[in-house]
Amino acid sequence: MILLSGPPSSYSSLLLTHTQFPVELAKSLTFLQREDIAALSGIDPSSSVLDRIQMKYVDDEDGINKFFAAFHMHDVFPVLVIIDDLGEFFDERTCQQKHHSPRGRELAIVRTLALCQNAINHANETGHCMLLLSDTHHGDTPRFLHIYKRWVNSIYTIKGDGIGSYILKSNSVRAKSAKYSISLQYLVLEAIYENEEQSQIC
Known part of the structure; x- marks a missing residue:
């Protein structure tokens, strides 16, 4: 599992489809989200890529859990599953009431991630399936x-540079960082930084 987390308006949904596993290389992709947002902007509407993308709309954690609980019933597993803005599927009050705990939201997220991990592991027994998650945060992390550190293999965070661009950084110590911006809903890669270079601009 891979997580991409950034502040609001950092275009993490758009970046999801270009990070680690470009949609052009995916034989089949399932995209889970709450609303009909422009997450797949940047793809030519006439492209055959769209024929391999299944958009699935779910309202809450139950929708995600049902999807992965039935994952083993797929005749052919998708190569890539994307869950957009994961945290927004878990309403805090609803989770507290459902799990009878003030930390109900955290419990619900853990249970969902465990279910996701089991489903993806099962799919990888006979093929290759990757899960990408996005989330929104208002601080630095x-x-x-x-x-996420317990369940997610790789975590990428986004931070604004204050002048309209964003820095994408991995939690891995040796990983490079990338600076990007958005032009007409298209990603524009501005620079790739080594760790030392990136630390000087942040």
């Missing part, structure tokens, strides 16, 4: 970082 993902809001559920302590949970």
